[in-house]
Each structure stands twice: as C-alpha cells, then as structure tokens.
Amino acid sequence: MDFNVKKLAADAGTFLSRAVQFTEEKFGQAEKTELDAHLENLLSKAESTKLWTEKIMKQTEVLLQPNPNTRIEEFVYEKLDRKVPSRINNSEQLGQYMLDAGNEFGPGTAYGSALIKCGENENRIGAAERELIHTAAVNFLSPLRNFLEGDYKTISKERKLLQNKRLDLDAAKARLRKAKVSESRSAAEQEVRITQSDFDRQAEITRLLLEGISSTHAHHLRCLHEYVDAQVTYYAQCYQYMVDLQKQLGSFPTSFTSNNNQIASAPVLSNTVPPFSASSVPLSTLNNPIAATGTTDYKMSSSGTRKARVLYDYDAADSSELSLLADEVITVYSLPGMDSDWLMSERGNQKGKVPITYLELLN
Secondary structure (H helix, E strand, C coil): CCCCHHHHHHHHHHHHHHHHHHHHHHCCCCCCCCCCHHHHHHHHHHHHHHHHHHHHHHHHHHHHCCCHHHHHHHHHHHHCCCCCCCCCCHHHHHHHHHHHHHHHHCCCCHHHHHHHHHHHHHHHHHHHHHHHHHHHHHHHHHHHHHHHHHHHHHHHHHHHHHHHHHHHHHHHHHHHHHCCCHHHHHHHHHHHHHHHHHHHHHHHHHHHHHHCHHHHHHHHHHHHHHHHHHHHHHHHHHHHHHHHHHHHHCCCCCCCECCCCCECCCCCCCCCCCCCCHHHCCHHHCCCCCCCCCCCCCCCCCCCCEEEEECCCECCCCCCECCECCCCEEEEECCCCCCCCEEEEEECCEEEEEEHHHEEECC
C-alpha cells in the first residue's frame, strides 16, 4: 500500500488552516473575502431552484401515487435498477369489483347491467391514469430528478471547492499580515498570489456553471408544458368516458335531499324499458317516458293507474312524497303538470310523489 506521509501531513495542515480561518470568521476575529454581487445572486438563484424543484417533484409524485408505501417500493426498485412490478391502480381495482358484482347479480338485471357498464368505464379511466403517470414520469419528473442528481450536485461540488479556495486565500492573507521578517513576508506574498489565482479560477468555473441555471429554467418550462398537455389529455378522456357512461345509463333526476340531509345519487332507469323511436314521439313528451304515447310499456291502463315494483329504498324528503321499501309493489299514476321525473303513488291509504327511476313498471 502506497502511503505518502508528506502528502497526508500537507493535507492535514491545509485542513487545520481552513478550520482555524473558518472559526475565526465566525467569531469575527478574521477578515473574509466577499464574493461579488453577481456571483452571490447566481448562488441564491441556484439554491432557490434546487429548493422549489425538490418540493414540486415530491408533491407531483404524491399526486400521481398517493400511496406512500408504493412510492417507497418504486424508489427501492429504481435504486436497485430493477423493473417495478406491474400492479393495477385504484380505478382498475374498483372496475374489477364492479364487473364481478355485476356478473354475480346478473347482466340481465338493472343493477347488474349498470355495474358492468360502470366497471368497464372505470377500467378505461384506470388505463388513462396509467398513461398520465407514465408520461408525467418521463417528460416531467425525470428532468427534475436529473437536475437535482446531476447538474446541482456538480454545482454543489464546485461551490464547496470555491469555499475552500476562499478560506485558503484568507488564511494566506492573515499570515501575510502577521509576517514581520522580510524573508517570511516574501514567502507569504507568494502564497497570497497563488491562492488568489486559485480562488479566481474556481470562482470563474462556479460562475459558468451557475449561469446555466437559466437554461435549466427554460428546459423545465418545456417539461411543464408537456406535463400540462398530458393532464389535459387525461381529464378530457375521463370527461368523455363519463359522458358516454351517463348516456348509456339513461337520464337521471338532478338531485334530491333525504330526511337526514344526505344527497342521494341518482339510480339508473330499469333496463326493462323497451327502446322507442324519438321520431314517433311528440317533442313535448320526449322527456317524459311515462307520458310518451309511442310506447306500450309505460302506457297507463284505462283507469290511469299502473302497478310498479320498487327497485330501491327511498326516504321521502317532505310530506308531499312517499317513502318506499325495495321490492314492494305500489300503484302509480301521473297527474297533469307533474314533473316528468316523478309519479304519484298509492300504498293503502298513503299517497305521495316518488321518482320514476326508483320504479319498475309491471305489465
């Protein structure tokens, strides 16, 4: 083993000299060479860029993958240079549950059919989310990470060297001020010239690296545009998927409030309603399937009443409505001027309005 004692001693002396100079500066007992204002501004800009890049990158990772355990696992696989195992995301998991439930309840039932449609839609949303995460990782997160792990590490290394060169220069200046003998003073002046040259050279190297921060900002701006484009594509796809799903499920009442002030989600129309041609129905009745004369399934009997089976429990919002229990059979009829989404219902001597989407009209 080659062990250079002289070099070790010289390095130890240099380290000790820097430590003494740094300590005296902290206590105000030694002069300190200040960097020029331009270089200080560049250093501040680089530090700020590093700080905000870290925050933006970490929060973007949280947004794209909310599960901290999964993020840690992906980080470990990345450090081990191994491929992250494929896993389904939350939307795809929900879609699979809906598909399984729909098939078990029966695709021929209203609820089962709706679950299958929703499950297929959740799978499409999951695929779109997977594409967003991939695009964001490649076009946005990777450039930010490359800056932090590459360019900024180089800047930090050169900045540390600049700090050491400054300490060497100020220590040499301190020895020059203390030198009294002409011979030692001449040696001290020579040391100051050398350390000043080293300091100036390192300051120039550091300055050139720091001026590249502006180019980094321009590059990150392009990456940000690509990330926004990926988000626009993702949200547009999700919106279109939901619009198409809504059309498949049929029309919904806007909303209503139950007795405990919870907003109930609108159930779907029963899939037992036969299709009808819009061209054969007057425009005034298109929004009222009960009143549409072109259909036979919704046509009332000669007495104007009809039997209906309740599909879901319903809590009346006020005294004008009637609370329902799933699977009970009631009598329903329409009144002139009623909202097309509602029917009057009777159960014994009880009467009240009920939403038609909670009913399956019986033949």
